[in-house]
Amino acid sequence: MDRLVACQTxxxxxxxGEVPKDSVIKCxxxxxxxxxxRLNSRTRTLAxxxxxxxxxxxxxxxxxxxxxxxxxxxxxxVFQGIRALFQHQQYFIACLVFCTSILTPGLKIIGLIFISLxxxxxxxxxxxxWTYKIIRIIDPWNMxxxxxxxICVSMIELGxxxxxxxxxxVLSFAxxxxxxxxxxxSFDPRLLWDSxxxxxxxx
Amino acid sequence: MNEESHGLPKAKIEKSRSxxxxxxxxxxAALLCVWYLCRDLIFAGPTxxxxxxxxxxxxxxxxxxxxxxxxxxxxxxxKLAKDQKSVAVRAQLDFSAxxxxxxxxxxxxxxxxxxxxxxxxxxxxxxxxxxxxxxGDGARTNEFTGAETAPIEPVKAxxxxxxxxxxxxxxxxxxxxxxxVQVGEVLDCRLSEDSREVVTHARIVEEYAPLxxxxxxFWNAGGINxxxxxxxxxxxxxxxxxxxxxxxxxxxxxxxxxxPATNGAVFILNEKSEPAWEKWSPEIPLHFEPSAVTNxxxxxxxxxx
Numbered sequence: 001m002d003r004l005v006a007c008q009t010x011x012x013x014x015x016x017g018e019v020p021k022d023s024v025i026k027c028x029x030x031x032x033x034x035x036x037x038r039l040n041s042r043t044r045t046l047a048x049x050x051x052x053x054x055x056x057x058x059x060x061x062x063x064x065x066x067x068x069x070x071x072x073x074x075x076x077x078v079f080q081g082i083r084a085l086f087q088h089q090q091y092f093i094a095c096l097v098f099c100t101s102i103l104t105p106g107l108k109i110i111g112l113i114f115i116s117l118x119x120x121x122x123x124x125x126x127x128x129x130w131t132y133k134i135i136r137i138i139d140p141w142n143m144x145x146x147x148x149x150x151i152c153v154s155m156i157e158l159g160x161x162x163x164x165x166x167x168x169x170v171l172s173f174a175x176x177x178x179x180x181x182x183x184x185x186s187f188d189p190r191l192l193w194d195s196x197x198x199x200x201x202x203x
Numbered sequence: 204m205n206e207e208s209h210g211l212p213k214a215k216i217e218k219s220r221s222x223x224x225x226x227x228x229x230x231x232a233a234l235l236c237v238w239y240l241c242r243d244l245i246f247a248g249p250t251x252x253x254x255x256x257x258x259x260x261x262x263x264x265x266x267x268x269x270x271x272x273x274x275x276x277x278x279x280x281x282k283l284a285k286d287q288k289s290v291a292v293r294a295q296l297d298f299s300a301x302x303x304x305x306x307x308x309x310x311x312x313x314x315x316x317x318x319x320x321x322x323x324x325x326x327x328x329x330x331x332x333x334x335x336x337x338x339g340d341g342a343r344t345n346e347f348t349g350a351e352t353a354p355i356e357p358v359k360a361x362x363x364x365x366x367x368x369x370x371x372x373x374x375x376x377x378x379x380x381x382x383x384v385q386v387g388e389v390l391d392c393r394l395s396e397d398s399r400e401v402v403t404h405a406r407i408v409e410e411y412a413p414l415x416x417x418x419x420x421f422w423n424a425g426g427i428n429x430x431x432x433x434x435x436x437x438x439x440x441x442x443x444x445x446x447x448x449x450x451x452x453x454x455x456x457x458x459x460x461x462x463p464a465t466n467g468a469v470f471i472l473n474e475k476s477e478p479a480w481e482k483w484s485p486e487i488p489l490h491f492e493p494s495a496v497t498n499x500x501x502x503x504x505x506x507x508x
Contacts (some may be wrong), residue, residue, distance in 0.1 A: 005214065024219040028212035040222045047225040051232035059238050120500045136268055172235065179228070 007034050041188040042116050048183035049112040055172040055179065056109060060102060063171025080101060104138040105180055112183050119191060128192055129154045139184055142177070167190055218342060248276065248296035249304045253334065253485060255349035258290040260314055260332030266332045268294050269313075275300035278334065291347070307339020311350040360406035362390070363464060365421055365452065367472035370401045372425045372450035379405055380424060380453040386411035389452065403472060405452065413487050415468070416460040420480050421489060422473040425450030455480040 002015040007027040014028050025034040038044075063075035076084075078101050085094035111131045118124060258281050260266075268276035276296035284291045296304060314332050316323045319393035337354055370392050379387035395402045407415055452472065464470075 002213075004211070007214075012212070014212045016214045018215065019216055021220050022221070023216050026215040026217055028214050031215075034214060039219060040225065043222045043225055047228050050229040054229060054232040054236055058236055062239070168239075172239075175232070175235075179232075 005034055007032060037190065038186065038188045041186055041191055042119055044186035045112055045183050047118040048179050048186060049109050049116070052105075052176050052179035052183060053109045053113065055176045056106060059091050059169050059173035059176045062172065063167035064169050064173060066167040077169065078173075104141050107138060108135055108142065108180055108184065112180075112187060115192070116187070125192070132187075132189055132192060135184065142180060153188060246298045248298045248301045249343075249345055249487065250279065250293060250295050251304050251345045251347060253292045253294065253309075253310045253347045253349045254284055254289040255292055255312065256289055256351060258292055258312070261292060261312065261334070262331065266331060266333055267309050268296065268300075268310075268336065270300065270303060270336050275303060275336075276334075292334065292427055303336050304343060304345060305339045306341025306344050308341075308347060309337045309339070310334055310347050310352045311336075311351050313353075336409070341484070359409040360387070361409065361412040361415060361464060362404065362406045362466050363415065364467060364469045365403040365405060365472040366395070366400045366469060367423070368400065370403075371423045371474070373403055373423075373452070374450060377425070377450045377452065380451060381408065381411065381414050381455070383453075386414065399508065403452075410489060413463050413489060414456060415454070415464040416456045416462065417464055417468065418459075418461045419454050419464070420457045420473065421452055421454040421470050421477075422476040422480070423450070424453035424476075455483045456485050456487065458485045460485050461503050 002017055004013060006013045007030060009032040010027060010030040012027060012029045016025055019025060024039065027034055060078050063077050065076045067074045082098050084095050085097065111134060111197050115128050115131055118128065261278055261281060263278060263280050266278040267274050268278065276294050279293045279295050282291045286391060312332050313335050315325060373389055373392050375389055375391055377389040378385045387405055390404040390406055392403045453476065
């Protein structure tokens with residue numbers, strides 16, 4: 001039986017026939033995808049956050065910035081940067097950098113993996129909701145990660161005339177930022193309270 | 204069915220991409236990690252420990268290991284050795300420089316040096332001290348004892364021994380002249396075993412080795428020769444400006460030259476020359492290799508670096 005839907009992009013009202021599983025609806029006029037619920041939300045979240053978790057380690061273990069002065073060269077990881085800030089009595093900035101670049105991405109990744117893995121489990125519904133709430137609270141703070149590079153670079157540049165360039169960890173660091181972003185974007189919180197029948201259809 | 208819906212277009216239904224493609228993302232991330240690990244574990248060169256008496260001017264994670272002016276490794280850590288008599292410098296060599304970690308390799312620290320007559324290591328004033336190496340060819344090893352000073356570059360040369368009554372301003376790298384042309388250098392000076400003489404080891408570069416004959420005369424050319432004669436007036440001579448400060452040796456070979464000197468030949472180092480010696484002018488053919496004359500690098504210790 002046909003249903004009537006309006007495209008959320010161009011507003012065209014159109015008929016939709018029976019939609020088999022693993023199919024998507026495309027607008028007849030603008031060809032954008034029409035959806036009621038995001039497809040594969042759980043798989044997407046799990047895949048992105050797993051990838052982010054894997055790359056979380058090299059991005060924090062490898063130097064983010066390499067500075068060359070006159071033949072010497074200094075490599076700085078995120079953690080060394082924070083320690084340097086502490087030693088310079090910049091406690092506030094050091095805490096901020098620690099929270100935004102080590103603590104919150106880690107919490108977020110672990111939280112998302114926890115939610116998407118235990119989604120079909122009938123217990124711990126409240127815990128999952130709480131986890132999601134925390135993720136939503138710390139989410140905007142992740143955006144500050146990009147400032148970290150600027151801080152590291154300016155710190156080293158104060159020392160001497162130097163050539164500063166990204167270190168080996170910068171690729172995995174950028175990838176972690178993008179992947180955690182995608183993981184939060186693809187998670188549909190409605191999954192948390194779906195009935196078992198809905199779950200089978202949407203996850 | 205509602206009548207009004209008949210004129211409406213029908214949305215297209217397409218097969219969605221299968222979700223297994225999503226799992227390629229974590230797999231790609233894992234592969235990236237594996238590559239990082241491979242690069243660090245497999246493609247890392249050896250870590251060597253060098254024991255120095257003094258690691259002054261080296262910095263952890265900052266100082267480099269250089270060979271022929273190219274970075275071949277990094278200083279990882281500086282620690283006091285267990286016996287507290289030396290400093291253990293751990294250095295990570297590059298994969299391409301793994302062959303430097305062999306028995307017989309000599310590591311030393313290049314520092315700025317200002318000596319009378321020679322300046323070296325000037326670059327280290329701005330870029331910091333670094334560790335450098337003279338490669339050996341023994342078996343692979345990871346433990347070395349660092350040299351305090353740069354080892355003497357093995358150059359094909361004739362080595363001779365000069366005995367004198369006292370040391371007159373001679374020091375390692377003092378020049379040896381023949382007709383005012385530098386043909387060799389002093390390697391070291393020390394007292395003889397019975398302490399009655401000063402023994403000076405010197406080397407003459409290979410191309411000029413035929414000049415040294417068993418009956419050649421050596422004299423100390425350092426300082427200023429001051430000669431006051433009743434009719435000739437005052438006469439002041441010096442071999443070169445460099446010998447004024449660092450001392451030097453000159454030699455001459457008589458017109459009837461004997462056999463060429465062999466390695467380890469012993470000569471007497473006279474305190475000053477006799478006028479006759481300076482007039483000697485034997486004809487001795489030299490065999491120059493064209494590259495050896497122009498290429499100063501074949502003789503690095505003679506020219507200030």
